[in-house]
Amino acid sequence: MAFSGGADSAFLLAAAVRTLGARHVLALTTESSSLPAAERDAARAFAARLGVRHELVPSDEMAREGYRANGGDRCRFCKTELMAVLGPVARAAGMAHLATGTNADDVRAGFRPGIAAAAEAGAVTPLCDAGLTKAQVRAISRTWGLPTWDKPAAACLSSRVAYGVVITPARLARVERAETALRAVLVRDGIAVRNLRVRDLGQSARIEVDGPLSAVVGGHPPALAAVREAGFASVEVDPLGYREGAMNELLADPESYR
Secondary structure, three states, X not given: OEOOOOHHHHHHXXXXXXXXXXXXXXXXXXXXXXXXHHHXXXXXXXXXXXXXXXXXXXXXXXXXXXXXXXXXXXXXXXXXXXXXXXXXXXXXXXXXXXXXXXXXXXXXXXXXXXXXHHHHOOOEOHHHHOOOOHHHHHHHHHHHOOOOOOXXXXXXXXXXXXXXXXXXXXXHHHHHHHHHHHHXXXXXXXXXXXXXXXEEOOOEEEEXXXXXXXXHXXXXXXXXXXXXXXXXXXXXXXXXXXXOOHHHHHOOOHHHHO
């Protein structure tokens, strides 16, 4: 399994263990500058909880020019790299299939160049094939007692960078520092956010938090200062709040990438 540690891949990993037994399952997590350290550690802990073999596999998305260029099809280059490095590991371990946590909602969303790349490389998508939506994945995960049942979406760090702004390890590290610092300040000051993103617009940053809390965070100077101190010249808070795929809204022609 291509295992990111998110709600979908965690549920699929648990389902695979229930069906096949832990010794017939291998969890593979790519390790690169686009994966927050906290997500890597959480994935390792979850796999250990299930008694599943878990391997961190180095990947180098940055070696792919299309990924660094950060156009609307960036995810295609990422998934191509993921399949290129995980496929051989899975085959060497005697695994018959390499599965991803793509769910039925992901396919209906339309803007998913990465899903197309994974499918072309031979990945299987059991959740999608079964017609399971994100809500159903969360509901069953809760029934099974999985700690990921209500885990917020946690896309890769590159998803925070505005299309057209070149991806670099330093830029991703800056985003990670900013999000870590911002969350720490909000926790310290009793502002309980569920979803949080720091979007890199180049020299400036845009904070996204749960909609009802946008004004609260925007009016909290320590929160804005935490992001500036991570290395951004200026900071704003998106009044519309957090929403998946927010960066897609900035594309001139998103339909061309569907």
